[in-house]
Amino acid sequence: MERGVAESGILAQYLGVMAIKLCIKPYRRRFRQPLLTAHGYWQWRQGLLVRLEDRAGRVGLGEIAPIPWFGSETLAEAEAFCRGVSTPITDRPLIPDTLTATQFGLGTAFEQLQTHTPMTSVQNPQPSGLCGLLPTGEPALTAWPILWRQGTRTFKWKIGVAPVIEEIALLETLIQALPAQGRLRLDANGGLNLEEAESWLSVCDRLNASAAMATVEYLEQPLPPSQTELMRQLGQRFRTTIALDESVATVAKLETQYRQGWRGIAVVKPTITGDPNRLRQFWQHYSPQLAFSSAFETGVGRQAALALAAEYTQQVAPLPPLALGFGTLGWFDDDWDTLTPAQLWDNL
Ligand SMILES: [Mg+2]
Structure with missing residues (x-):
């Protein structure tokens, strides 16, 4: 019994250390000239930036940038999912396969936390x-x-x-x-x-x-x-x-x-x-x-x-x-x- 209490105490402590805060910021930016494709004019690019931070102060940044007419979820669906994630996060949330842009944005942010590599400037290709x-x-x-x-x-x-x-x-x-x-x-x-x-x-x-x-x-x-x-x-x-x-x-x-x-x-x-x-x-x-x-x-x-x-x-x-x-x-x-x-x- 005592051992069980001690073990759950350790677990709670571990999750407490791992507890991750999720913040999101929607963005909206205008094309200098609307992009004309076979789907019509594209004038505004909208998406969400996500930021994870654990108790140790490590940060993971990610971006959810859906294109619904290309087969991804809508921005509203992505945002609803993120707002529904209860924080602090103690386990990586399971993201449905219908939310592909969300899988990428949160997935890459979690990878930065897990590998302890914050997003640094990747060299732009020549x-x-x-x-x-x-x-x-x-x-x-x-x-x-x-x-x-x-x-x-x-x-x-x-x-x-x-x-x-x-x-x-x-x-x-x-x-x-x-x-x-x-x-x-x-x-x-x-x-x-x-x-x-x-x-x-x-x-x-x-x-x-x-x-x-x-x-x-x-x-x-x-x-x-x-x-x-x-x-x-x-x-x-x-x-x-x-x-x-x-x-x-x-x-x-x-x-x-x-x-x-x-x-x-x-x-x-x-x-x-x-x-x-x-x-x-x-x-x-x-x-x-x-x-x-x-x-x-x-x-x-x-x-x-x-x-x-x-x-x-x-x-x-x-x-x-x-x-x-x-x-x-x-x-x-x-x-x-x-x-x-x-x-x-x-x-x-
Ligand atoms: Mg193409």
């Missing part, structure tokens, strides 16, 4: 290792040279917004203007139908046959996620690579596609993919070719996502290496990109 996002439509033609002079060699351009004939004419102009070492990713955000996707792929195959011109690296998510099997078939009929993005928006969907035989490129936005550890287990199991990409998160989520991308590159080195889709600094109408994660937390 422009040559980044994919720079071009404005949609004709403005891309005047935007790329500025990025090129800064060292960017891989670009992303959103398509599926204007009529196909107009966009394909712009693609031909853009590819001819880019130097031969340039690489271009076309991202349709699932906005094409089969016939349109075939038109794009025929043109890309023709352009890629010329070594003297820049390369279309891949066509990203031409069809909606419900038509993933059709995209796999397209990948067999055309030479231009197809990458899945919306189809593999969560780690559960990634696992499903790989179980069903997808072996092309998969775009991974760690911020909305889910639990970081499950993502690690996925790449360790399949050694997939992944293109890590930003979800327009703040520096907090960005640091955690870049750290994961660096781990992946160390553990699974795809050939040729894919540029990181984190060429997204400077898209917002604020100075947050110049702040450290801790400064951003304090300033919110």
Whole structure:
């Protein structure tokens, strides 16, 4: 009896030492120019920063940056979950698989506490290792040279917004203007139908046959996620690579596609993919070719996502290496990109 009391006393003491405080801060930031995708205009980026602190004063910062139209939870759902967590936290909360952005944000914050490594500034990759996002439509033609002079060699351009004939004419102009070492990713955000996707792929195959011109690296998510099997078939009929993005928006969907035989490129936005550890287990199991990409998160989520991308590159080195889709600094109408994660937390 006495022993039992003593043991529960030790346990209570341990939990007391571990007791973790959770604070959240919602944020809202405006794109300098609304981002035009096949889903329409995106004007405001909203999310939550989370901060864990244990009794020893160790801190873990995380970011929950949902994109509901991409398959994650809504901001309201994420916030409701966080507000429902009773604090002080004595055990890591179980987060449902429907809350993938929350799994990432809280998961990466807990990892900092558990490994006793506070979020420090991860070195931003050199422009040559980044994919720079071009404005949609004709403005891309005047935007790329500025990025090129800064060292960017891989670009992303959103398509599926204007009529196909107009966009394909712009693609031909853009590819001819880019130097031969340039690489271009076309991202349709699932906005094409089969016939349109075939038109794009025929043109890309023709352009890629010329070594003297820049390369279309891949066509990203031409069809909606419900038509993933059709995209796999397209990948067999055309030479231009197809990458899945919306189809593999969560780690559960990634696992499903790989179980069903997808072996092309998969775009991974760690911020909305889910639990970081499950993502690690996925790449360790399949050694997939992944293109890590930003979800327009703040520096907090960005640091955690870049750290994961660096781990992946160390553990699974795809050939040729894919540029990181984190060429997204400077898209917002604020100075947050110049702040450290801790400064951003304090300033919110
Ligand atoms: Mg995409």
